[in-house]
Amino acid sequence: EAKSLGRGQVQFFSESMRQKLKGAALLETDIQRAIQHNEFELYYQPIFRIADGSVAAFEALVRWHHPDKGFVTPDSFIPVAEDSGLIMQLDLHLLEQAAKQLQCWQKTIKTPFRITVNVSSRHFANLDFVSFIDNLYQSYQLKPGSLCIEITESGLIANLSLATKIIEGLAPHQVKLCLDDFGTGYSALGYLHQLPIHVLKIDKSFIDNLKDGKNNPLVEAILTLAVSLELDVVAEGIEQQSQLDVLKQTNCDYGQGFLVAKPMPAAEAILYLNEHK
Numbered sequence: 589e590a591k592s593l594g595r596g597q598v599q600f601f602s603e604s605m606r607q608k609l610k611g612a613a614l615l616e617t618d619i620q621r622a623i624q625h626n627e628f629e630l631y632y633q634p635i636f637r638i639a640d641g642s643v644a645a646f647e648a649l650v651r652w653h654h655p656d657k658g659f660v661t662p663d664s665f666i667p668v669a670e671d672s673g674l675i676m677q678l679d680l681h682l683l684e685q686a687a688k689q690l691q692c693w694q695k696t697i698k699t700p701f702r703i704t705v706n707v708s709s710r711h712f713a714n715l716d717f718v719s720f721i722d723n724l725y726q727s728y729q730l731k732p733g734s735l736c737i738e739i740t741e742s743g744l745i746a747n748l749s750l751a752t753k754i755i756e757g758l759a760p761h762q763v764k765l766c767l768d769d770f771g772t773g774y775s776a777l778g779y780l781h782q783l784p785i786h787v788l789k790i791d792k793s794f795i796d797n798l799k800d801g802k803n804n805p806l807v808e809a810i811l812t813l814a815v816s817l818e819l820d821v822v823a824e825g826i827e828q829q830s831q832l833d834v835l836k837q838t839n840c841d842y843g844q845g846f847l848v849a850k851p852m853p854a855a856e857a858i859l860y861l862n863e864h865k
């Protein structure tokens with residue numbers, strides 16, 4: 589907020605705002621440098637079939653090995669990257685890393701599984717994303733259906749027809765689309781049946797409420813909605829056995845959470861997969 593200091597003098601930024609902007613600018617340069625130096629590593633968290641605990645997919649989650657700050661988790665830099673637009677470059681860098689990993693795993697693992705990658709909904713406002721994914725499938729000879737993209741809903745509804753076109757552009761590779769953190773955002777349900785998406789991921793905050801074997805009417809409603817729209821459902825952030833029990837009773841097919849497995853480096857993930865086929 590602009591603040592008048594008297595005679596023709598206007599102070600546009602408070603000192604704390606100035607520091608914040610400076611911090612964000614430094615972080616941007618740092619992220620660019622880090623991409624070049626390969627400091628970002630993808631960790632993989634299993635998404636399992638609730639019925640038998642077998643692995644259906646891995647969600648790729650970025651970690652930053654920073655030369656000074658050490659091990660950095662995404663919440664401290666993804667929002668800045670998102671605001672500055674740098675997320676476009678970072679996402680593509682990480683998608684390529686995930687594709688490389690998938691190619692490597694597909695050589696030895698015969699059971700089908702997916703890697704799901706989080707991307708900014710900004711990509712769903714530009715058809716370039718389709719050709720990028722085309723190239724990725726060709727360069728890394730990915731199997732159809734092996735890649736899933738996670739996005740939050742808000743960015744999609746901004747331009748529904750373009751987003752739809754982009755999702756349809758990915759269809760030849762059977763790229764699945766997952767709405768992440770479902771239930772927390774806009775949730776204008778009207779758009780749901782218009783979008784060619786495949787998976788709803790129920791936000792952790794709803795799973796937190798599944799205590800003492802009690803169901804949450806919202807979780808039930810989402811599951812019912814998913815059945816009628818023929819969508820898969822993943823429950824994220826399962827931390828307690830009682831939550832898993834409730835989800836089993838309500839016929840939720842897929843789950844993810846610290847109770848079963850935390851995100852882990854690729855070398856550990858492949859061992860986990862071999863033990864939970």
Ligand code: C2E
Nearest residue numbers: 649650661662663666682706707708825826827845846847
């Ligand atoms: P998200 O996509 O909703 O990912 C789920 C987050 O919850 C992850 O945090 C995961 O480690 C954490 N989680 C999983 N199970 C549990 C549980 O049982 N309990 C608790 N307390 N947490 C659990 P993480 O890895 O710190 O990622 C945070 C967010 O950063 C992600 O939320 C996603 O929005 C974003 N993000 C992560 N990696 C990427 C990426 O490669 N690209 C982009 N664009 N965003 C990313």
Ligand code: MG
Nearest residue numbers: 647706738768
């Ligand atoms: Mg996610």
Ligand code: MG
Nearest residue numbers: 768769789824
């Ligand atoms: Mg989520």
Ligand code: MG
Nearest residue numbers: 740768769791
């Ligand atoms: Mg999230």
